[in-house]
Amino acid sequence: MDTNDEMIKIQNCMHDAGFKLTFQRQAIVKVLLDHHQEHLSAEEIYIELLKQSFSFGLATVYRTLDILTEMNLLTRVSFEDGIARYDLRTEDRRHFHHHLICTQCGKTVEIHQDLLIDVEKLVAHQYHFEVSDHRLTFLGLCADCQRKKALGDVSHR
Structure with a gap:
């Protein structure tokens, strides 16, 4: 998977829906792309951002995840532990x-x-x-x- 191509696709989708891919949103999407084989929770994404010295809040992470989920670019999944985890839809966006x-x-x-x-x-x-x-x-x-x-x-x- 080419993360640059995926970032451009996401940016275009957000733009078409009237949203900007701000610096904070781009950082969150990059974490999701870098960990595309995992199912990260909002808190795990936030911890990854802190490791990379980003200082915006957890609420920004949640708002971005909600926007990406509403746009069908991200899927919210709950497994047996009951924690909401997120999976970026990179291949076939239909299913x-x-x-x-x-x-x-x-x-x-x-x-x-x-x-x-x-x-x-x-x-x-x-x-x-x-x-x-x-x-x-x-x-x-x-x-x-x-x-x-x-x-x-x-x-x-």
Whole structure:
């Protein structure tokens, strides 16, 4: 992913919607781009900004996240911990990606294939409902936790 290209796309989208990509907003978007494989909370974004010697407040981070979410450039996600986390939509802006979440260690893996195209068509046809997005989360044990569990089961025999 070219972060400069993504920053320009975001700037253009914001401009088209009547918003400016201010210095503060640009810094927040840069943190999201730099950590695009993670799902950062507003507080984690704020901490990253502090590490980079930015001194604007947490409220600015929340306002920017709200704007980006309203513009569908960012998706607010809540996992098992109940904390709102944010994911920048950089590839296909039509659909959000899916997640595998380990209930043991909390590891999150993203699935970028769209697994629900047929389900969307069925919903549209059968229920006369225009789907704009969908989300799918699988909960279970990752490979590492499965191995640890198997080793633990063996040692207790």
